[in-house]
Amino acid sequence: MFDKVNSSLTETITVNSPDGSYPVYIGTHIIDRLPGWLAERGLHGQPIIVTHASLRTRYAYPLTKLLNCPVVAVPDGEAHKTLDTIRTLYDAFIVAGLDRHGVVIALGGGVIGDMAGFAAATYLRGAPFVQIPLSLLAMVDASVGGKVGVNLPQGKNLIGAFKQPEMVIVDAATLETLPIGEQHAGLAEVIKHGLIADIPDLWNPAQLIELTPVLLARAIQVKAAVVARDPYEQGERAFLNLGHTFAHAIETVSGYTWRHGEAVAVGLIAAARLSRALGLCAAELPDRIEAVVKAVGLPTGYRDYAPADLRAAMNTDKKRQDGRVRFVLIRAPGDLLLQDDVPDDLIMQIWASLKESQPL
Numbered sequence: 001m002f003d004k005v006n007s008s009l010t011e012t013i014t015v016n017s018p019d020g021s022y023p024v025y026i027g028t029h030i031i032d033r034l035p036g037w038l039a040e041r042g043l044h045g046q047p048i049i050v051t052h053a054s055l056r057t058r059y060a061y062p063l064t065k066l067l068n069c070p071v072v073a074v075p076d077g078e079a080h081k082t083l084d085t086i087r088t089l090y091d092a093f094i095v096a097g098l099d100r101h102g103v104v105i106a107l108g109g110g111v112i113g114d115m116a117g118f119a120a121a122t123y124l125r126g127a128p129f130v131q132i133p134l135s136l137l138a139m140v141d142a143s144v145g146g147k148v149g150v151n152l153p154q155g156k157n158l159i160g161a162f163k164q165p166e167m168v169i170v171d172a173a174t175l176e177t178l179p180i181g182e183q184h185a186g187l188a189e190v191i192k193h194g195l196i197a198d199i200p201d202l203w204n205p206a207q208l209i210e211l212t213p214v215l216l217a218r219a220i221q222v223k224a225a226v227v228a229r230d231p232y233e234q235g236e237r238a239f240l241n242l243g244h245t246f247a248h249a250i251e252t253v254s255g256y257t258w259r260h261g262e263a264v265a266v267g268l269i270a271a272a273r274l275s276r277a278l279g280l281c282a283a284e285l286p287d288r289i290e291a292v293v294k295a296v297g298l299p300t301g302y303r304d305y306a307p308a309d310l311r312a313a314m315n316t317d318k319k320r321q322d323g324r325v326r327f328v329l330i331r332a333p334g335d336l337l338l339q340d341d342v343p344d345d346l347i348m349q350i351w352a353s354l355k356e357s358q359p360l
Contacts, residue, residue: 007032009030010028010217011213012024018232024168025168038130046069046099048103055073074112081115089116089119093119101128103128107134110133113148115150129166130168135185136185136189143170146165146227155317172216185265189261191289194219195289196239202219245317246271246310248313250267266354269300272290275330302355307348314347327340
């Protein structure tokens with residue numbers, strides 16, 4: 001992984017935020033450049049790496065040798081993204097002697113980024129934070145934009161903060177080691193970005209299967225541009241939740257046995273079907289989206305849950321407004337809208353239409 005000979009920096013994207021700007025470095029075999037990049041940003045405090053136990057040997061230990069720093073490993077999985085786990089991070093920070101100049105390094109997928117970022121945002125009222133996403137989903141979505149948080153039993157990401165990273169390091173070489181299911185799951189967010197920004201290559205199955213660092217950068221740029229224009233989700237940034245109102249309900253009801261990207265894949269189809277049912281989009285658009293989702297090996301429906309339970313789970317979604325569920329709908333690629341007056345019977349029809357349609 002730490003291969004200086006084959007190191008290649010493909011692109012640097014600058015993300016602007018109310019707290020300043022930060023770089024997203026995209027390339028292959030670039031993680032070992034972290035010490036130099038920390039110095040460039042003036043980050044000389046004690047680092048600590050937060051990672052999953054399964055990533056400790058392959059990624060965390062080589063990085064600790066470069067940085068001469070401790071590592072804290074937490075259990076894998078969305079089910080562990082809780083306040084109890086955050087407490088273990090606070091304890092580890094205290095043991096490590098981390099002060100407000102210390103640097104919290106998130107090394108892992110979106111769950112690690114969310115937890116490490118939330119802990120960094122709230123420890124001593126804020127410590128610097130670096131994202132090193134190791135999953136495709138985290139690279140193109142969760143690592144950029146500064147939204148961090150944890151789950152409650154009642155729903156996903158109900159406790160959170162905005163905490164911008166000091167930098168994001170996207171090393172495409174790490175994708176080669178991902179299980180095939182994780183690779184496919186991340187493609188759901190790439191498809192979503194292609195729909196939001198009307199970039200056909202990002203929802204073209206042939207392009208997605210051969211995802212290059214250049215195409216990866218295009219997907220990240222979509223997220224970076226949106227969050228720069230709307231850092232606190234007062235308007236346009238809500239479009240990044242396309243498919244997520246449905247997806248979070250699936251994750252909650254499943255007890256987080258579904259990968260986030262798998263749920264988003266079904267959610268994209270659901271949002272498109274709802275848009276069609278409301279007369280907003282061309283009749284063939286949901287079928288086109290479903291065909292792309294299916295072609296890259298993602299589920300297009302579910303099997304084991306009651307539509308009524310999924311509908312009920314929507315009531316705890318953090319995107320509710322005035323007690324009503326708010327949906328991101330699509331007129332066409334690049335043309336989205338928000339709507340919160342969707343009839344309940346129509347929502348139930350959409351849930352019913354997805355049951356046992358190429359389920360997980």
